[in-house]
Every structure is written in C-alpha cells, then in structure tokens.
Amino acid sequence: MTEIKNDKDHLDDYCEECGCEDESVSQNLLMFGYKICASCKISKTIFPI
Numbered sequence: 749m750t751e752i753k754n755d756k757d758h759l760d761d762y763c764e765e766c767g768c769e770d771e772s773v774s775q776n777l778l779m780f781g782y783k784i785c786a787s788c789k790i791s792k793t794i795f796p797i
C-alpha cells in the first residue's frame with residue numbers, strides 16, 4: 749500500500765521534457781505550471797516554444 753503512495757510521489761517529480769527525476773520538477777509545477785526540471789526550465793526560458 750505504501751508502495752503506491754511512494755510511486756505517485758515519484759511520478760510528480762518526473763520532468764516531462766527529459767524524463768529525469770528531480771525535486772525541482774514539483775517546484776516548477778507549482779510556480780510555472782510546467783512539469784520540468786531546472787535544466788529544462790532554463791532551456792525554455794532561453795528558447796521559448
């Protein structure tokens with residue numbers, strides 16, 4: 749039962765751009781609405797789609 753909860757927490761920390769797991773992903777999701785890591789956030793800032 750605890751495995752399901754832990755797995756859900758992990759999914760929340762996966763970057764949708766590169767697929768890496770980083771604690772910054774959930775922070776960026778809260779602040780910008782994007783599930784991206786710090787590295788991908790910089791890429792988006794420099795080269796916005």
Ligand SMILES: [Zn+2]
Nearest residue numbers: 763766785788
């Ligand atoms: Zn990323």
